[in-house]
Amino acid sequence: MTRAIVAAALYRPSWEFEGRPAEGPDEDALTLAVAATELLPHRSGPVDRLDWVGPSLPGSDWALAEALDLGHLTLRRHVGEPGSLFQALDAAANAPGPGASILVVPEGSAPTGGTRTYGAAAAAFLLEEGHGLRPRAHGGRRHPRGDLPDASAWTDALEKGSGIAEGGPVRLLVRARTPPPALLVAIGKRWPHAAVETGPDAIGPLAPGPMIAEARSLHDLAAPAAAPASVALARIAPDATVFAGFESTAPVKWTGRWDETAPLPRRGALAPAEEPDLRRALSEGAYVPRPRYLENLGARWRLAADRCGACGNLTFPPRASCRACGRSDALTRERLPEAGLVEAVTTVAPGAQPTEFDALVASVGAYDVALVAFAPGARLTLQVADLPAGRLRIGDTVRTGLRRLYPMDGEWRYGRKALPGGPAPTP
Amino acid sequence: MVGAGHTRFGVLPEGPRELLRAACDAAFASVDRGLERSRVDEAYLGSLGFSGWQLGNASAILAEEARVVGAPVTHVENACASAGFALRSGARAIESGAADLVLVAGLEKMTDVGSARRRYWLGVSGDTEWERLAGLTFAGVYALIAARHMAEHGTPAEALAEVAVKNHDHARSNPNAQFHKAITRADVLAAPRVAAPLGLLDCCPVSDGAAAVLLAGEEIARTLTDTPVRIAGTGAGSDYLALQERSSLTSLAATRRAASEASRRAGWGPDRVSFAEVHDCFTIAELVALEDLGLAPPGQAAELTLSGATRLGGRLPVNPDGGLKAKGHPIGATGASQAYEIFQQLRGSAGRRQVAGAERALAHNVGGSGASATVTLFDVGGP
Structure with a gap:
């Protein structure tokens, strides 16, 4: 029996810096991770595994578990590389035993210092044994340095992903509000550019049709208006495009603002300030x-x-x-x-x-x-x-x-x- | 009390040693028939820490500058109530029969450090983890008290402003005061906010200064002066360090306990005083003090203040020396400075700020936002 995603939550800070969405002055990867996880519905049973994809958290791994009051559990950090999210999902889904897993993907400045992060966000997933959204396969490719991505960087991956998409339409994970029979996640910060540069043929397979219920460009991190629903995920693979397939056997409870087109209320603009040494x-x-x-x-x-x-x-x-x-x-x-x-x-x-x-x-x-x-x-x-x-x-x-x-x-x-x-x- | 001395309060060139020396010299010089320093058999120094210049064993500085080296000296630290507690310790040493002649001095040197370090010292007496590190200095803590007092009792901002206006006006007749400038309610209300609802003119200044008093048992006192001022009763109290743990946000339990104890020991209470020296580190603090001392019913100190009753010439003058607000507040000196004022007033030697016919007075000294407090009742004694 594997675990499936039964709930997903997204937290996005609502500050602006230099005209772009940014994490607040008192936020970083740890606080973002906690904020997203606290948006998940209350768990019915104990959580025995915590995975996160992103930077090292303060002190040591215990900080996140301590903040969430999770007690003794298995902690795994997955370094942010193309495909890490899906490796982490696989790991969280295939954890032995009847418990629950939490997977957190914080994208914000490291607690040990560093500059303010544009488009910071965090996504959290609760996985429990039983029905839900199950990761099935993933693939991806890093874009050649200095070049625009060629179409094969993601059409290859799409082929892998489409293998599990038979019999139903495919959606982008971040757009999904209702349970589709299957889901395709596509992540890549250069997608919009790629679509423009390589022409409609390149994204042909992703256009709405029998395979894909909805296909929308994910945001480019550099876009000033980026409301980073997908950004937390996209930043994991800043120079790559990653696809993953899911199948859904039960509705997922989505919390937080997943609609990237709706503007967040802005708390205000941050003045440039020195990060304390x-x-x-x-x-x-x-x-x-x-x-x-x-x-x-x-x-x-x-x-x-x-x-x-x-x-x-x-x-x-x-x-x-x-x-x-x-x-x-x-x-x-x-x-x-x-x-x-x-x-x-x-x-x-x-x-x-x-x-x-x-x-x-x-x-x-x-x-x-x-x-x-x-x-x-x-x-x-x-x-x-x-x-x-x-x-x-x-x-x-x-x-x-x-x-x-x-x-x-x-x-x-x-x-x-x-x-x-x-x-x-x-x- | 047989003698009392006081330096100017303000931004002064003198260091801690010079300030202590000047206050103690003045106190000894004020004893009508003179006093050999060797007769001092116990001394107490009230101070917070004069910016870390001599944190440990600061008592030795008093022994040296008062020229009583050899006599036991105890450093008393209860934040802004340090000298109030030093005075209480001195009075109790005499009451117990353990000492005949006691020197009590209060001192703070606050303006000789950079602004960051000064802000540090201004905050060290609050609850470090739960108040300061939530972003509050004392102005912020008293602002919470003020906000709550205004919400619960409808206390108008004009009443807070009137406290500042009155105390500035009183300070104009006090040559030792830091400020001699009259201000208006409009000035107070228009001043930049520091921690809303408190503005710059609701806050006492940062000050240097020292004060000292000499205490003697009643029989010895009569040999040193014909007009000693009697400590009729002392009282003190404590409370939780952080506001968040206290039962009330608009009343200081430490003050109420201190007043009750002092009344019990004196056989009379604050309702009998000719005037009061109360701890007005922020304007709201004077209103809360009037209510906690029973000089105004709960929630009605604003009305009393706006009526003019607490002005010099009013029914119950409060802080005729200008209070902490306008006289200045060198943290550890304030309790001794209040005793100095009462010494002058009850001997009829307060000059232009003299309270006519003053026979009884009280001094009220608070540590921080109310974790400690003393109330001392004074009269002219005699048969």
């Missing part, structure tokens, strides 16, 4: 030794709180005993609700920020900080992301997302920030 990001400010940071990850990354079985009080952040009754023998960990209510909010003007946020202020200017109540006794001071300063009001509902907080001791430190919207909090 992480090696030199020694404190001219408050200092949090690394072990103190690490011991709080449960609370910082996943909003873990302690529920006291004796008196029912919720203590956040956890302090090893109940804040109300002092008992330490009846505590159980539970996650705070997803949404909270803003009790107070302030807009911190440039110059009034702690020094750790100088780079953020250089990018976005003023930012908001809110006191958010998630449950009686459980309040959190959260920086507000993805909303222009001064918009949030007392009484608004917010949700949270993992973001970069501050650089220290050669690394980015991460934590939750308040994001606009979310389900109404439970009273």
Whole structure:
């Protein structure tokens, strides 16, 4: 029994830099991966395998699993090369046992530094044993350096892909909203150019017809308007075209904005700002030794709180005993609700920020900080992301997302920030 | 209190040693019948850390500059309430009979470092992990208190502005104050925002300065001056470091506890004072203090302030010396500076800012956003 894709989620940042879509100043491959995965529906059973395609994540492989609270599982990183996504899909689908796998494809700057990434995005797939979308075959070819791709770079691959497409139309994965009987994924940043340069014959096999229900050009990364639904996937193979075949036996739940033609609401334009040199990001400010940071990850990354079985009080952040009754023998960990209510909010003007946020202020200017109540006794001071300063009001509902907080001791430190919207909090 | 000394507050050329020396020299010189320094048998220094120049064993600097080397000196650090707690320690040393003569000094040197390092020191007394590293300095924390106070009680921005206007006006009669410039409500409301709803003129300045007071047991005090000022009762309290963990966002439990303890020890309470020195690091802090001290019902400090009652000449003058807002706020010096003002006022020697007929007063000193606080009640003593 193999595992099949039962849900897919896509997260796209909504900032602009130099007129192009770009990741936010507090986003990178790790936060993108977490954001996409958190868009997946809640899993019915334990996840025993986590694959991702992309850059090394901070600390080591554990960061993503820790942020997602996945416990012990098999972790596999697949280096971003043509075809990696499909090798990873094969691996995730063929994992032994009855569990579930998550595959994440983050495309953003590496957490260890680097410049801002245009068209950043992340896709996440949940694979479970049973019916769904199954990867069947893939193929691809790297374009000859310096040349436009020749038609064979993808017609060859199409032949492989079309082998499993018998008996039904073929669609592009990223366009599929309803379950087709089979699906063809075609990825390649140069496709539009190729189509123009090589003429209609070259893309003939991909035109709508008996084989293909819908064929649309994937975006070119260089296009200023690129809304990167496919970009996260395309960047895996920046100089290649890859095709893959799927067969579908059950509907897939798609979440996030997959429609590349619909513009995302833009949060604003980022000003050019120096990336902090992480090696030199020694404190001219408050200092949090690394072990103190690490011991709080449960609370910082996943909003873990302690529920006291004796008196029912919720203590956040956890302090090893109940804040109300002092008992330490009846505590159980539970996650705070997803949404909270803003009790107070302030807009911190440039110059009034702690020094750790100088780079953020250089990018976005003023930012908001809110006191958010998630449950009686459980309040959190959260920086507000993805909303222009001064918009949030007392009484608004917010949700949270993992973001970069501050650089220290050669690394980015991460934590939750308040994001606009979310389900109404439970009273 | 038998003597008190005070430097100018502001951006000063003097270093920490010169400031301490000047404040202590002035305190000794103010003792009516003179005091041999060798009689000091205990001393306390309130300071945060004067920008890291002498973090450890800073008490020795006080011993050296006050010329009391040999006497035990304790460095008390409770952020902006350091000297309030130093004063309390000094008073209790005398109360317990362990000491006869105590020197209490407060000091901060804040303007001799670059702006990044200064912002660091301004934030070190907040909750590092959950407040500062969410992006808040103290202006931001008090802005959250202000936003909530405005939402819960309908506190108007004009009331916050009036606190600044009044304290600037008071400071014009205080030669030691950092600012001598009158401002208007319109100035305050139009000033650039620092952390909305607080603007630049809602915030106390960054200041250098020192103050010192000399304490003696009542019998000895009567031999040193005919007009000592009596510490009638001290109180203090604590609270959670981070605002997010406290029961209320608009009231400081540490202040309420401190006021209650001080009242119990003095046998009378804040309702009896002729004037009050309260901790107005931000304009909202004065309103919250008035409510926590019971000088205004909850939510009604704005009304009291806008009525003019807290101005010099009003029913209950608050911060006749200009407060932290306009006199200046060298963090570790503030608690001692408040005691200095009360020493002058209750002896009728406050000059143009004298509160007529002042007989009782209180000093209220808060650490950070309320994790620690002291309330001290003073009167003129006597039979």
